Amino acid sequence: MKEIVIATRNKGKVKDFELLFNKYGIKVKSLLDLSPEIGDIEETGTTFEENAAIKAEAISEKLHIPVIADDSGIEIDALNGAPGVYSARYAGTDKDDEANNQKVLSELKNIPSSDRTARFVCVLAIAEPGKSTVFKRGECEGKIGFEPVGENGFGYDPLFYPSGFDKTMAQMSPKEKSEISHRKKALDQLEDWLQK
Ligand SMILES: O=c1nc[nH]c2c1ncn2[C@H]1C[C@H](O)[C@@H](COP(=O)(O)OP(=O)(O)OP(=O)(O)O)O1
Numbered sequence: 001m002k003e004i005v006i007a008t009r010n011k012g013k014v015k016d017f018e019l020l021f022n023k024y025g026i027k028v029k030s031l032l033d034l035s036p037e038i039g040d041i042e043e044t045g046t047t048f049e050e051n052a053a054i055k056a057e058a059i060s061e062k063l064h065i066p067v068i069a070d071d072s073g074i075e076i077d078a079l080n081g082a083p084g085v086y087s088a089r090y091a092g093t094d095k096d097d098e099a100n101n102q103k104v105l106s107e108l109k110n111i112p113s114s115d116r117t118a119r120f121v122c123v124l125a126i127a128e129p130g131k132s133t134v135f136k137r138g139e140c141e142g143k144i145g146f147e148p149v150g151e152n153g154f155g156y157d158p159l160f161y162p163s164g165f166d167k168t169m170a171q172m173s174p175k176e177k178s179e180i181s182h183r184k185k186a187l188d189q190l191e192d193w194l195q196k
């Protein structure tokens with residue numbers, strides 16, 4: 001089976017990618033399989049593209065193979081696009097999903113449903129030795145709820161109602177999420193590259 005390395009330590013992303021790549025017959029390897037040889041990569045960029053490139057290029061240069069990285073987050077209109085690229089560390093400490101969700105809810109406390117529009121954004125960077133890095137972006141529109149609902153997924157999924165659905169992404173099955181997500185939309189644009 002073909003394999004692709006994804007420069008992530010996020011288990012939720014790994015699960016999403018396993019399902020998404022399954023249809024191409026490609027097995028996913030992440031930094032969770034490859035560490036401890038690979039240290040933490042600091043995300044010093046101010047855009048999803050910059051951070052995705054930092055992660056993909058660092059690992060591709062280390063392993064001398066093509067590597068995909070995913071930088072993603074949620075943009076909330078009532079917060080002028082925050083937390084955006086800072087989604088993973090919105091509440092301070094890195095990667096505390098529950099604290100991040102609570103902070104979003106508290107920031108939106110007085111915002112009515114009609115003004116709670118938001119979108120998930122996923123930028124994939126594909127770094128290959130000797131080539132310039134390629135970017136693919138996918139977005140998924142929706143709204144922020146008033147409390148966390150659902151047990152599936154990760155991150156902001158329990159707060160996010162995708163447009164056209166009466167349930168949060170955390171109430172969807174992994175398969176349902178994989179049909180509409182920002183990650184799926186970004187990956188769709190990679191089909192040509194994957195079939196090489
Ligand atoms: O489908 C999603 N469903 C819910 N939440 C999501 C999703 N996609 C991204 N998110 C949130 C999680 C995290 O707060 C931030 C990503 O931050 P981001 O730096 O790209 O990922 P990360 O630090 O968790 O892992 P890594 O950098 O190792 O890939 O956006």
Ligand SMILES: [Mg+2]
Pocket residue numbers: 043088
């Ligand atoms: Mg990160």
